Amino acid sequence: MVANIKDKAVIAGVANTKFSKDSGVSELSLAAQAIKGACDDAGIHPSEIDGMATFTMDTNDEIEVARALGCGGLTFWGRSHYGGGAATGSLHQAVMAVSTGMAECVAVFRALNGRSGHRFSSGVSGAITTADAIHWGWYMPYGLLTPASWVAMFTQRWMKLTGISKDAFYEVAHATREYAVNNPNAAFYGRSFDRAEYDAARKIADPLQLFDCCQETDGGSAIIVTTPERARDMKKPGVAVRGIAQASAPDQEQMTSFYREEFAAIPEMEIAAKNVYEMSGLTPDDVDAAVIYDAFSPIVLWQIEAWNFCGFGESGDFVLDGALRPGGRLPCNTHGGQLSEAYIHGVNGIVEATRLVRGESLNQPKKNIEHALVTSGVGIPTGGAILGKLD
Amino acid sequence: MTPEEQKAFEDKIYAFKGRKVCEATPAKDPVNATMIRHWAEAMGDTNPAYTNTEWAEKSARGKTIAPPAMLYVWNQQGITAASERASNAQSELVQLFNDYGFTGVLGTNVKQEYFKEAAPGDQVFMEMVIDNISERKNTARGAGYFHETVATFSNQSGEKLGTQSFRVLKFIPQDQPAAAAADDARLEVPTRIPSPRGHDNGWWWEAVDKGKVMIQRCSNCQTLRHPPRPMCGECQSMEWDSVESKLDGEVLSHTELHHPKIPGYQYPLVCAVIKLGEGTNIVSNVVGCEPSDVHIGMRVKGKVEQVDEKNMLPQFYPA
Amino acid sequence: MSDYKTLRFADVNLGDKLPALEIPITAALVVGGALATRDYEPVHHDKSAAQAAGLPDVFMNILTSQGLMTRFATDWSGPEAVVKSLDIKLGAPNLPGMVMTVTGEVTALDKSNGVVDVAVQGENNIWGMHMQGTVQLALPEAG
Numbered sequence A: 001m002v003a004n005i006k007d008k009a010v011i012a013g014v015a016n017t018k019f020s021k022d023s024g025v026s027e028l029s030l031a032a033q034a035i036k037g038a039c040d041d042a043g044i045h046p047s048e049i050d051g052m053a054t055f056t057m058d059t060n061d062e063i064e065v066a067r068a069l070g071c072g073g074l075t076f077w078g079r080s081h082y083g084g085g086a087a088t089g090s091l092h093q094a095v096m097a098v099s100t101g102m103a104e105c106v107a108v109f110r111a112l113n114g115r116s117g118h119r120f121s122s123g124v125s126g127a128i129t130t131a132d133a134i135h136w137g138w139y140m141p142y143g144l145l146t147p148a149s150w151v152a153m154f155t156q157r158w159m160k161l162t163g164i165s166k167d168a169f170y171e172v173a174h175a176t177r178e179y180a181v182n183n184p185n186a187a188f189y190g191r192s193f194d195r196a197e198y199d200a201a202r203k204i205a206d207p208l209q210l211f212d213c214c215q216e217t218d219g220g221s222a223i224i225v226t227t228p229e230r231a232r233d234m235k236k237p238g239v240a241v242r243g244i245a246q247a248s249a250p251d252q253e254q255m256t257s258f259y260r261e262e263f264a265a266i267p268e269m270e271i272a273a274k275n276v277y278e279m280s281g282l283t284p285d286d287v288d289a290a291v292i293y294d295a296f297s298p299i300v301l302w303q304i305e306a307w308n309f310c311g312f313g314e315s316g317d318f319v320l321d322g323a324l325r326p327g328g329r330l331p332c333n334t335h336g337g338q339l340s341e342a343y344i345h346g347v348n349g350i351v352e353a354t355r356l357v358r359g360e361s362l363n364q365p366k367k368n369i370e371h372a373l374v375t376s377g378v379g380i381p382t383g384g385a386i387l388g389k390l391d
Numbered sequence B: 001m002t003p004e005e006q007k008a009f010e011d012k013i014y015a016f017k018g019r020k021v022c023e024a025t026p027a028k029d030p031v032n033a034t035m036i037r038h039w040a041e042a043m044g045d046t047n048p049a050y051t052n053t054e055w056a057e058k059s060a061r062g063k064t065i066a067p068p069a070m071l072y073v074w075n076q077q078g079i080t081a082a083s084e085r086a087s088n089a090q091s092e093l094v095q096l097f098n099d100y101g102f103t104g105v106l107g108t109n110v111k112q113e114y115f116k117e118a119a120p121g122d123q124v125f126m127e128m129v130i131d132n133i134s135e136r137k138n139t140a141r142g143a144g145y146f147h148e149t150v151a152t153f154s155n156q157s158g159e160k161l162g163t164q165s166f167r168v169l170k171f172i173p174q175d176q177p178a179a180a181a182a183d184d185a186r187l188e189v190p191t192r193i194p195s196p197r198g199h200d201n202g203w204w205w206e207a208v209d210k211g212k213v214m215i216q217r218c219s220n221c222q223t224l225r226h227p228p229r230p231m232c233g234e235c236q237s238m239e240w241d242s243v244e245s246k247l248d249g250e251v252l253s254h255t256e257l258h259h260p261k262i263p264g265y266q267y268p269l270v271c272a273v274i275k276l277g278e279g280t281n282i283v284s285n286v287v288g289c290e291p292s293d294v295h296i297g298m299r300v301k302g303k304v305e306q307v308d309e310k311n312m313l314p315q316f317y318p319a
Numbered sequence C: 001m002s003d004y005k006t007l008r009f010a011d012v013n014l015g016d017k018l019p020a021l022e023i024p025i026t027a028a029l030v031v032g033g034a035l036a037t038r039d040y041e042p043v044h045h046d047k048s049a050a051q052a053a054g055l056p057d058v059f060m061n062i063l064t065s066q067g068l069m070t071r072f073a074t075d076w077s078g079p080e081a082v083v084k085s086l087d088i089k090l091g092a093p094n095l096p097g098m099v100m101t102v103t104g105e106v107t108a109l110d111k112s113n114g115v116v117d118v119a120v121q122g123e124n125n126i127w128g129m130h131m132q133g134t135v136q137l138a139l140p141e142a143g
Helices: A027-042 A062-069 A083-100 A131-136 A147-162 A166-181 A195-200 A228-232 A267-280 A297-306 A315-320 A337-341 A347-358 B003-014 B033-043 B053-058 B078-084 B089-099 B177-186 B202-209 C027-036 C047-052 C062-077
Strands: A010-016 A051-055 A076-080 A105-113 A203-205 A218-226 A239-247 A289-291 A371-375 A382-389 B020-026 B104-114 B125-133 B137-139 B142-154 B160-171 B214-218 B240-244 B248-257 B269-276 B281-286 B299-306 B312-318 C021-024 C082-090 C099-110 C115-124 C128-138
Touching (some): A010 A228, A027 A062, A027 A105, A083 A105, A083 A382, A147 A297, A203 B248, A239 A267, A267 A297, A297 A315, B089 B125, B137 B160, B202 B240, C021 C062, C027 C062, C062 C099, C062 C128, C099 C128
Parallel strands (some): A051 A076, A051 A105
Antiparallel strands (some): A239 A382, B104 C082, B137 B142, B214 B240, C099 C115, C115 C128
């Protein structure tokens, strides 16, 4: 049993920068813009920020961000590791800081020039000799160098075990794209695709093709996390963190946990799910919408199973029933996801989950969403959270 | 070379302008389906006009044709070229260039025009003349002369099939050590990215360099582990030795990599997670079969191979 | 036979782009291409000869480049097209391990004889331009 910090921390402000393929500005600028946007959303001045949380992968030093924004001093900063596994991980840092009183107003951020700067698709390289590079050394010489290739290896086996076909991948990718079509800040605003285009798209790493893969984006996203008391005085209705968890599982590697008894599985996400449900006192039936980390289309399916919306091997039928669509059982990635809005390492997903609960999501504006799930990346140490309305 | 020497040399080479390299000479073989198919396979050219008789008979042409780009191929001497090459105007010209230090050779342009498509059964005749020799040029490769040969191709009925003009630079290779060294660095062929080697993994890669794939074993509880780590996760012992894998394996999963293509890697490229007979899993490549033949549950047998200039790696073949 | 479509002259517009073709350069392609064109120059099949000539590995012969360029053009046009000419300027060598991307664009149309000019370039991912030039194709009239 993990410690219970249910409803001890509240999201009071969220924002994204403009997303693009070439921001023309520094990553520091993107971070500052995103946090300023989140402050405006919450109706606070940046000087009220006293804590920061981000990814180890983020290049922006907290103190530089603080100086750029005019935050003043900080009493807390913390970073979360493992790429997209840090999406709710950085939120987790902020929630812990606020719930323990280490800070009262924490800015969670992630800002990157993911397209015009370093691109994930360019693969890992052997130019450095850290422990990290030694890990990649078991894969690089064979050509297994990119996130798509690592995920493809899991996917191929998972398809064999479950019999789930690319029909389900298409449904995930297409449902997500249809949401982006309505989102002016999405990369694929106004641009749909059909099954023929999906099937004809460039092969990346079997069985993944182009539309199964997220984009690379320049942009930033930020979230202001504060106490329930202060949140009640801010501009927007607060969104409480009902439950949150981080998890890694035995024999965990970063994207390459190929040495488990059955590796076509994400036990770390199952642990996170169990702990989040336990902390929040909620069940899958209480979750009305979700933002499920979608660096690649099949990983959404695995997570639907890990969070118990259906049983193992049933996610294909679940999505093919239209569950992810606007009127479905679990409207999902309603901003267009990372597949079609922007790849901000999942933090734009926390922004969307907040908006879902507030009733501000572009694609679910009138629907009453009591609880929204948001998750971090898979194949790595990961996590998730359930957000709900602040009482 | 003094101006006088250069003038004397140029008088000699320009005398070759207009000289015949060969009279209309028949190719060793008539145009034939076998060589066409061999060519089409090598080029990956699936044009049915070349190799699909059934299609071709119903096409506007009514028969298969030779790929136009094979025009010059029919008269190539093949492997006997070196021993059978008769002295002719071209070989004399080349020899003259070489004697004066213009040993470098670089084809720069080739232009072919096609007037009539050749078909199986046709006999191709080629005649060739030395058409032009340029003035001395200073090129990036070094000082030299461009010379152009023009070949004319005809068939057994005397009909013209096409022409070819081929421009070649004969040059004095630059003798500048610094520039050459810089060039060498630029010309280095990319290889696969090797693993960095540190305390915990260096020994494993050194064994691979010697042709062996090792599996780390806890000296205390005998548990095998891969990839190597400093401590046994079962009993926390830091003492270990290793056993050599027999490299009998089974594919647990696989993926064919399509995009992006990384310099130094040969595609098609298949990566797989392989369960070794000893019980540990390893990631490697599956080679020696079509990528589409690789499947989960496939039995494979590995061996350590030199995969490029820099890397020894275990590679797995269908068992 | 409708399995293989051939473009009609009227189907083609100035500026039309041909579908790009990615060709992985393998030792098999370099050596196999040389032998299929009966080119036994040692630099195309013997690495030590290629190194003596200043290159790190065997490299593609010209006749293979010619073959690949016409293949690229007729893959697009279809098999009833008649290749009228091929004009290539050669650049950096193609060596095993490289990937050559071939692209092309329609640059001229001659109504009088149904001939289209396709400008083609083949660029490898390491040293850049391997070949550039023009393929002329005579396309059938409509119908």
